[in-house]
Amino acid sequence: MRKGSLRSGKMTMTTSLIAALLLGLSTVARAQVKTLQDDLQVQTVWDNIWGVVQVVFLPGGKVMTVHKPGELHVYDSIFSKSQDYTTILDINEEVYSWWDHGLLSAAVHPDFPQKPYLFIAYSAEYPGKPWNDNCEVDYRLSHMTTPADTRPYCKTMAKIIRLTVDEDFTTATFDAELFHDWCTSTYTHHVGTMNFLEDGSMIYGAGDGSHFQGIDHGQPQDECTDPQGPKDQGVFLSQKDGYLRGKFIVIKPESLLKDEHLQANVDYTVISRGARNPFRSTIDPMTGDVFFGDVGSSVWEEINHIPNPLDLDYVMNFGWPCIEGENSVSDIFQNFLKMNRLDTCKDVYAGMSTKPAFTYRFGAVDPDFPDECADADASVSGITFYTGNKLPGHYKNKLFWVDYSKNFAAQMVQAHEDSLYAFDSWTSLNTATGLVKKVTTNLYEDVANADYQVQANYKMLTVEENANMPVPRGITVDGAYKLATVSWTAPAGDEAPDYVVVTIKTNKGAVIVKSAMVTANKATTDVRLPTQAETYLAELSFYDSTHGNRGPRATSVKFTTAAAPSKKKKECIFDPFELKMKKSAKPGLAEKYQLAIVGDYPTTVRPFQTVKLTLDVVSEGPSTLMINVLAKSDFSWAGGKIVPVPPGANGLMTVLFDMEGDLVDKEEYSFDALLLKDAKDYKSAYVSDTVKKVFGVLTPVAPPLPDPFPPATLPAADMAKPQPGAPVAVEKELDPATGEVLN
Template sequence: MRISILLHAYLMVTAGLVFAFLGVASLAAAEPPFNASRLEVTTLATDLKQPMELAIANDGRIFYIEIQGALKVFDPHTNQTTLVGEVEVTTAQENGLIGLALDPNFDRNGWVYLQYSPPNFEGQHVSRFTLVDGKLDNASEKRLLKYEEQRKDCCHHAGSLEFGPDGCLYIGTGDNTNPFGDSQGYAPIDEREGRFFFDAQATAANTNDHNGKVLRIRPTPEGTAEIPAGNLFPPDSNQGKPEIYVMGCRNPWRISIDQKTGYLYWGDVGPDAGGESPRGPRGYDEVNQARQAGNFGWPYFIANNLPYHDVDLATGKVGDKFDPAAPINESVNNTGMRELPPANEAFIFYPAANSDTFPELGSGGRTACAGPVYYYDAANPSQTKFPPHFDRTLFIYEWSRHWIMAVHLTEDSQIASIEPFLPNHRFVRPVDMQFGPDGALYLLEYGETWGVNDDAKLVRIDYVRGNRAPVAVAATENNTGRQPLPVKLSSVGSFDKDGDTLTYQWRAFRAGEEQTQPVILSQDANPEVVFQEPGVFHVELKVTDPTGATAIASVPVIVGNARPSVTFISPQPGDFFDSPAQIHYQLQVDDQEDGTSDFETADATGAAEIDLEAPRRTALNLTIGSGSIPRDGKQDVNDSDPVGLQLMKKSDCFNCHAVDSVRVGPPFLKVAEKYRGQDHALDASIKRVREGSTGIWGKVPMLPHSQHSLDEIQEMVSWVYSLEPNSAVRVFDGLVGDIKLTPEEVDKAGYLQLEANYRDLGAGEIPSLVGTSQIYLRKRKVEAEAADEIGGPQTLGGHKASGGNFLGAINHQHFARFNQIPLDQVGAITFRVTSAGAGGQIEVHLDAIDGPIIATAQVNVNGSWEDFYDVTEKIAPQMGRHDIFVVFKNPQNQGGLMNLDSVTFQPPAYLTDIKNSSE
């Protein structure tokens, strides 16, 4: 009996393996060819505060940390985020809660590992905690490792935890070295007295220091740490810290372990030098692969072992190149071995400029991150798992460039190809990502700025199989006016994700009567219909695919009242404002029902027959903006906008609403003030946007927006709720007036936005409508990176640039264009420049890149890529407005000419005033 049972079990297991194999093969064979459009991004959670790392449990829960000390969990079954616990940290010098990992047996033991910066110890702790009833038990802390750092100077703490398949815990640590000052963006090897914190030889190249490394330990069940075999320095060898797995790292900010091969990957954030110099190579970021313990070169080498030179910063004397085959650490700050292991080349490397070796990575800022590696599992029943196309693929990502790349690997884990991942989707600073047990990719997006961001979020990326519902997009032309009103309806932008042919149906409801039988307007895709009767109508587009899947979009039509128009008589768009500034404005209102205003009478309402004692309905909003004028001054979708705002610009939201003024519906600021902080208000608002509502803010109903997913509407409503009153907004009444700005206001302003609004009197039962006109006034100083067109140069970041960015990587014949400058208000142009390269000339051309030259500025080499200085050139008097082309020239030395920080269009009397003041 025992033998037969065992034999039966053996046959069952064998058959199961055979069936599993056949199932794997058939599932893989059933996969259709990869279709990138089937990758879909879903927002899971918003309102994250500086998220750093995530870890995914086997049950699908997503744990993540925030730098100020919070551990949170998102439950995909309830779609709720819960605070699990907090640890006390200091956030000085970029410290905080910086690393997270779940134990390989987390389902059974509830152990969580945190890397954090305690306020009472100058360094980092790596500790194990236990979750008890879903909460972090701070008393359960078991400290596995602590290592010292300095907190006097900036920076580089890295911070990243990851378990390998062998149960070892890997720990990323930064070089803890100030990269600025006399290092000039090259190797920070300052050995002068008192400059210890500027010498990475004391940390990354020091075998007796934990910083600038990836450490490896094996946690024990007792809450201690063992040293696994195979680290760089054997225990008790006195060669170096036994926890070191790889050394020679600058800022290994994100690490990942290939769970099949055990290979370590990490992104190493590189130095800032913008070009080659006698000191060595320009800055590169790296993605590294370590198959075994080793030295990866910093601060002596970068990229594919490009060597720096030894530099005596006391004298400025440049010495010999460092040797990657036999690097020597002779720093007075070194407490470890003098002779270091040979340096390994980077797996992937790229500068701020375009890369010849890895052109797929583009150009721009640099903050490299690495991992994870995906393996396709045909036996995984998930219908949203990534397809075989991504089998054996390393995903790398860029915090500064907002992209993700799929690095397809060979069987030997070499690079087969690099493919942009979702290239038309802008990830808002990806900061960590992992694959879940469902084979979908989970991603933390940090948000637009270095601080706390409203657009920080947790997202999931699925590969969606099967039929997908179509997308409906509805738009109108001439949707407000007196009857009979011809309205053009457009379905342009509607599409089927699977390429199927769609059918269309347009139908209309009278507002407040949506439950009645609708009027079928047309079955055409883009019809023109005529509304004969006055009323407020809800027009709905329904698109259907051959399987019966549908999508609906809605637009409003208001018949019986024409929208008024508002025109700026003065100032004109693009005019300059100066300090001290007094801006005289004159508006004209035209309305079919109310009449035409006469701005010379400063009529309060804009119509002569209307009671002048009535409340004013003409208003001018002044907003003092930072930065530069939005390109083209339009409500264009900008990749840097929060996702919710991007979705709203693509939808019909701004047809009926403005941020801070009344249109058809209430200002978004009023909505935010009314509902923000109320329990369940967000859910109620999402429901109203999705399904429509009537009577909450007035006669005109909120139309349903079923064309948007709940995730999209949540993004949109969350953006509205995030709005705060802007103290820089001032309101002026009437059609004529003066705006006075203080010198302080002018100094802090990047631009002025003037928005004029007029609310008409309505027409009987038809509600009032608001006409709006918006113009921008420019500051004379324009940041170079805000040019309307940039031909060749790259926008780079710099601590000494006035806007935090500048145009760099400038070569011969590169250019920047500034649209419609009022040259009749300009007498000279000042360029803020610097050059440690070839220098050259800046030519100012009129209206075309080869148009008449009205000024030429000489840019001399000053030996620095960041110490900007001014060059001013007079221009001959010009009439009216012109496009200005700034063209960079140096035909003898055509590469690496200069950096341009800003362009200032000086007033006509500028040079005369300078001359008189000097006399």
């Protein structure tokens, strides 16, 4: 279990409020910081304030701190002393503040004081059965499953409450309960952030309410599980209709003033699904778009983007738990669905989901700077657009976020409409040491998708039109459902431009819908578009990043996207378990022996790196699975493994193997998988699958962190007890009250 993070453990609640870059993001700093970078300074405003999870700037210059156990404190200004505040709300007895649960969000009505309301969102103690901020394993319930499930289960619901506050924010009184929903019995993934849109609507997103350890498909120990319901509950409710877990909703302005529980499709609408733990979200002041940080599972942290919800005409899907990051597939979730022949992730596996705006990895941030940030964990925990006038102008209206576990703050520059953007750098701040890292090498092109590497930051480009530059040729556009595939002839020669700019506009009015800049020699790109069938115009031009020049736009190409497929057609073409399967070419064996490399595999490999491949295997009889890593230049062997496959195999297999030590830097390798009748005879292969474009990288890597609790240091008595979070079989009878083994 990873400790001290939003991802998996209890948050450290003694905090410092830091002004300038961090203030208003998330109060997660654990030490004073004196310097950042040349044009920023950091000031600790209040120190040793317990339990702060949000800072709200109020009308008139006052500041409110939201405290996880259930309190709201109001300061006269940011310059007040840390002990000089007024407690306007104390609902400790009502709030369930265990692990990541608690009072986590507050928002003032945008029409205050004409509408004198303050909204709060929190995890509530269960009526008639309060847990008193503590949840312990009930060993009487553990044996409802085999092996025993020793994770704790304590039912709670989330509430959104409307309070009435006076104009000076000295008192707050209960006015109405608008929501009592989001049932969960686990540690985390619950309450999110409330924000207001420009028309007075509220947007709110919450987590999936599932256990983060192992698979949670709706366990019988969980009171939130419907015993008569489908097999795919728990974490999968993030994808299912009829539940608010893992969803973002937009609440109508007039409904926020009602005195009753709000109803779906009457008072609010669901605008997205497939979130895991969207703890914090924010609004782009330029566009009204929503950005939220989604705390990841074991691989990726995400910054996700929802276009202005007031213009959104479809329900977005961010993929969880089917995928994480760009395309990582979790073995345990996919295997569960396949074994139970469930199609919960059918649309996501068919590509009908929205990729993150930005991702970075759990683990080391960058191999060149292994000590700058904490390597062992990651949890994006705060996000905001800076809209003030105190910082230098280039920070205005830019997106910032902080990571609680890695102890850094970062900035991402956004591009709007037809503006151009390109790789700039990755910048991070270690709030514990004050060290700043700025990687300026071109990681985007070389190792942006490496096992250990975050994606690149981008910068806005100064563009000069150059009529002497070439015009893109051979342009074709194929429109499909929610998608356009744009292709062009790659430019040739040493002086060829390095990027192509693709702009999609509406056919009527020429309103820009999407704009992207793609490496020119890739010659094709996919552009995601709205759901409805529509006619668009595609405009292409080249960009020369060396000189900052943009060439003439090619003649617009008109194309039309397709309408949504019929349900019958979807069932035909969107089968997640058949899309990538390679079938045996041997007569009569096509359905009996099949193979596919699926899931997330590295696009770079290092010497002695442990590689994990996930494969979908169908094998009627006994066979052998052989994995080889081969160099493209000379087919030299660089790693692999041989694994026996039992007869009747029909599911996912995970294969771990180590790379050899003599890899060649930037050499292209491939993962070759063969399903063989005889491991000694390549000609006996039933079927094979290959992944290409895996590159060797010879860069230093931070040494692994020592295990803080090695097995030898645990007393024998403790090792004999079931450890919370790790389902184990318990064969002896247990005392229901203490969990001790009975004699």
